[in-house]
Amino acid sequence: MNAVVAPAAPQTDSPAGPIKPSRSLLTAAGRAIGDYKMIRDGDRVLLGLSGGKDSLSLLHTLLYLQKRAPIKFELAACTVDPQSPDFDPSPLKPYLEQLGVRYFYESQPILEEAKAKMQGDSFCAYCSRMRRGILYRIARENGYTVLALAQHLDDLAETFMMSAFFGGKLRTMQAHYLNDAGDVRVIRPFVYARERQTRDFARNAGLPVISENCPACFSMPMQRYQMKQLLEQQEKEHPQLFANLLTAMRPLMDRHPE
Numbered sequence: 001m002n003a004v005v006a007p008a009a010p011q012t013d014s015p016a017g018p019i020k021p022s023r024s025l026l027t028a029a030g031r032a033i034g035d036y037k038m039i040r041d042g043d044r045v046l047l048g049l050s051g052g053k054d055s056l057s058l059l060h061t062l063l064y065l066q067k068r069a070p071i072k073f074e075l076a077a078c079t080v081d082p083q084s085p086d087f088d089p090s091p092l093k094p095y096l097e098q099l100g101v102r103y104f105y106e107s108q109p110i111l112e113e114a115k116a117k118m119q120g121d122s123f124c125a126y127c128s129r130m131r132r133g134i135l136y137r138i139a140r141e142n143g144y145t146v147l148a149l150a151q152h153l154d155d156l157a158e159t160f161m162m163s164a165f166f167g168g169k170l171r172t173m174q175a176h177y178l179n180d181a182g183d184v185r186v187i188r189p190f191v192y193a194r195e196r197q198t199r200d201f202a203r204n205a206g207l208p209v210i211s212e213n214c215p216a217c218f219s220m221p222m223q224r225y226q227m228k229q230l231l232e233q234q235e236k237e238h239p240q241l242f243a244n245l246l247t248a249m250r251p252l253m254d255r256h257p258e
Contacts, residue, residue, distance in 0.1 A: 018063035019205045028193040036176040038187040041071040046144035049077040051210030053202035054150035076102040078138045080131040082110035154195040157245045158227045175253045
């Protein structure tokens with residue numbers, strides 16, 4: 001069964017160009033990039049592109065900023081296909097060609113490998129670790145020194161709460177850090193952006209969002225989904241919840257690389 005691909009905006013005879021994100025999304029990304037010094041003049045940036053609403057939104061945000069920012073940087077994208085039966089990223093190739101973005105596609109039977117090699121880990125954690133390793137390899141082989149990931153403030157808050165609730169530790173994703181090998185800087189330009197901003201932009205712009213329905217994820221306990229529901233309910237009663245969580249998480253997010 002193929003993944004469901006949302007219809008793209010109507011195409012013209014000329015190649016599709018970058019779509020301007022909403023002012024609020026651009027502002028959030030611009031602030032994060034500036035606060036954490038994520039992109040520097042001459043950087044070669046590789047975007048991890050799953051084809052979901054978040055990574056496609058980040059693609060267009062970086063393309064828009066690339067044309068208007070005072071610093072100059074290159075941008076390419078890479079999709080890692082874990083060979084899940086319900087994930088079909090094939091529409092991304094012609095879409096990236098239309099945008100004029102260099103595109104890398106890597107396919108590896110990660111789900112099958114997990115069944116044989118995984119020890120005391122979740123499918124999601126194993127898959128994430130393997131995908132990240134592949135992205136690092138593609139970056140190294142092609143001279144990209146920055147890896148851009150599309151996690152947003154909701155993701156950071158959920159990770160923070162899950163770590164406290166289930167791990168007894170105060171941890172979340174970092175905004176900008178150097179990988180263990182010391183050769184790739186990892187950046188998350190959407191750490192100030194909310195998920196609803198990427199969802200609204202993807203819908204309003206008609207982005208060709210690819211649904212990834214991994215059977216491994218849906219067969220496992222959905223702790224992250226449960227945390228998402230909890231935070232959503234609490235935000236209805238406490239509108240400043242995510243602003244407060246961001247303040248609490250800043251010391252955990254703020255480790256600038258050299």
